[in-house]
Amino acid sequence: MATIRQLVLDVLKPHEPTMLSIAQEIAETDGVDGVNAILIEMDEEVRNIKFTIEGEDIDYDTVTGVIEDTGATVHSVDQVACGDRIVDEMSTPQD
Numbered sequence: 879m880a881t882i883r884q885l886v887l888d889v890l891k892p893h894e895p896t897m898l899s900i901a902q903e904i905a906e907t908d909g910v911d912g913v914n915a916i917l918i919e920m921d922e923e924v925r926n927i928k929f930t931i932e933g934e935d936i937d938y939d940t941v942t943g944v945i946e947d948t949g950a951t952v953h954s955v956d957q958v959a960c961g962d963r964i965v966d967e968m969s970t971p972q973d
Contacts, residue, residue, distance in 0.1 A: 882936040883964050886957035887929045888918075891950035897927050903944050909935040928956070932964070 891900065901915040910933040919926040927950075931941060942952050959965060 880960040881934070881962075882938060882958060882960050883932065883934070884957070884959035885929075885931045885936055885938065885941065885955065887931070887941075887945070888953040888956050889927045889929055889945055889950050890924050890953050891927060891948065892924060895948050897925065900927075900945065900948050900950060901929065903948065904929065904931060904941055907937070907940055907944055909933045909937055910941070926953070 889900075891897070897915045897917065901913045904910060905913045910931055912932050914930040916928045916930075917925060918928050929945075945952055
């Protein structure tokens with residue numbers, strides 16, 4: 879199976895724990911080299927966070943387990959890059 883190099887996840891989380899603490903926990907996972915967390919939307923009960931995760935060999939199940947252990951849920955996988963390297967997205971006429 880091809881190695882996962884990059885994941886972009888749409889995550890719904892309660893106000894606590896903070897997105898900082900979740901990002902730190904993901905970053906400490908084997909195979910993960912870095913994590914970027916961006917607040918997309920916030921309401922009274924949940925926050926919608928986009929996590930971009932990069933590494934040499936990301937284990938999807940481990941990452942989602944870390945997220946779910948914090949009380950958050952993966953709403954969707956918005957992007958994934960697999961293989962020996964990350965391929966940049968190219969513009970097409972419909973963009």
